[in-house]
Amino acid sequence: MRIDKAHSNGSDGAKRARGHVHEHVLHYMRRGLMIGAFVPGQVMSLRKLAAGLGTSPMPVREVLSRLVAASALEETAGGSVRVPKLRPEKLSDLFAVREMIEGTAAESAAKKAGPGLLAELNGINEQLLTAIEKRDILNCLSFNQKFHFTLYEASGSEVLMPLIESLWLQFGPTMYMSLLIPSMPWNASDHKDILSALKDGHAAAVKKGIVHDIRTTGKALLSVAGPDGVDLPFARGPELQFDY
Amino acid sequence: MRIDKAHSNGSDGAKRARGHVHEHVLHYMRRGLMIGAFVPGQVMSLRKLAAGLGTSPMPVREVLSRLVAASALEETAGGSVRVPKLRPEKLSDLFAVREMIEGTAAESAAKKAGPGLLAELNGINEQLLTAIEKRDILNCLSFNQKFHFTLYEASGSEVLMPLIESLWLQFGPTMYMSLLIPSMPWNASDHKDILSALKDGHAAAVKKGIVHDIRTTGKALLSVAGPDGVDLPFARGPELQFDY
DNA sequence: CCAGCGCGATTGTGATCTCATATTGTGATC
DNA sequence: GATCACAATATGAGATCACAATCGCGCTGG
Missing domain, CATH: 1.10.10.10 (Winged helix-like DNA-binding domain superfamily/Winged helix DNA-binding domain)
Structure with missing residues (x-):
């Protein structure tokens, strides 16, 4: 989607729509x-x-x-x-907090899960696995995020969601960078355990799965992070333009 | 402190200082x-x-x-x-999340506490007790906040602090309103336990104390909250002006 | 007396302008 | 050749203007 140039107050088309x-x-x-x-x-x-x-x-x-x-x-x-550079200590902090908050959200979601949730998550995970197979970074990140947020959303907490979003926005750029590094593993194996725990209605196991998933990701991220965050072994300029 | 009227671009005094x-x-x-x-x-x-x-x-x-x-x-x-009105479910959510996050921050702080922290907290708590004695709502809230934030700050977590601040800003207005209600208890008894646990270096006990403090406050707040949040039994207009 | 309607006041939004400051690039001096 | 100073440029901040959507209130018609 492209935003139309709405310049020049006067004349012709593109009436300014309010507040959008x-x-x-x-x-x-x-x-x-x-x-x-x-x-x-x-x-x-x-x-x-x-x-x-x-x-x-x-x-x-x-x-x-x-x-x-x-x-x-x-x-x-x-x-x-x-965009902040995440020092390793902050990265570590961030993932520790993620474990706590997202673990809680996942457990709460598992307790309240309706019948549609499992099917929805399964569908998203299928797409995620396909993206991993294709080494498609964008869709990989996108579906992984969708998987987690769909689960957490089921907790129905208006308090937790904004906090989780804030955390994801913080490590998002670093996460992407890390996937560009060859030694970084692309892994969604924990999702399978989470889904089966969810099917069985084991809320504690769902929490455990999420925590393990986050911990694994955090460790991998830390292993490729230098003292000033994740730096690429090759040059990469900022992309100011992209389609969305 | 008063902000000088910095109107009118032209002429006389009050040069526009940048970005403050x-x-x-x-x-x-x-x-x-x-x-x-x-x-x-x-x-x-x-x-x-x-x-x-x-x-x-x-x-x-x-x-x-x-x-x-x-x-x-x-x-x-x-x-x-x-300013949002907090429905009881959200209020309950908010305090559950507070227990989790601030409990963690308190435990972490207790583990890293230096020698000065205990003295500082003791001083703040003294002032808080004085404010309670005087039924001084403003100082009561102010010192209570200072007590909690000073403790959490000692955890040194750049990740937790903004989250905690967000939570406090959310229940702040409702908290104040509740203190205007006669049946609302003014209580800081948990702080004593927290301080003694901190002195003994029992991080788990510090966490327990904070959680108990938060839970007590949450219950009291919920008990005076109607379906649309806390409403006063008497009229009270918004105060757009105050000194600070 | 109440519901529906319309007009005016209020409000948020975005554009544009100006200014103070931060940043960068250039040139002179040691 | 390196360093420092100064100038040119870029950038963010705040003020002001214009506009459209919204809200409130009184009026009118049933």
């Missing part, structure tokens, strides 16, 4: 962070981003502001915002 | 939410707030945007933002 531009921008940025369109360390320029999206810096500023509030981005001394 | 107005506004709003200057359900008007603070709507918009991202405020259908 920033939603597009937010969606664009969140997705961009998740699928690795932005490199850790990269500073975001209001004007550049705005130009790329065909809007004024204003909606971009609002969105960046929200993402800073969610710890997905950080401000530099000069007031710019950039 | 919104920090004042953010501080003002966060504190306002914590100390109950804003009533749950109240809608915030950009222009009113800006006029009250002597700035343009712009910095206010950015701050409100961040607070919405932190779940401290919510947007109405029309795009305005308001």
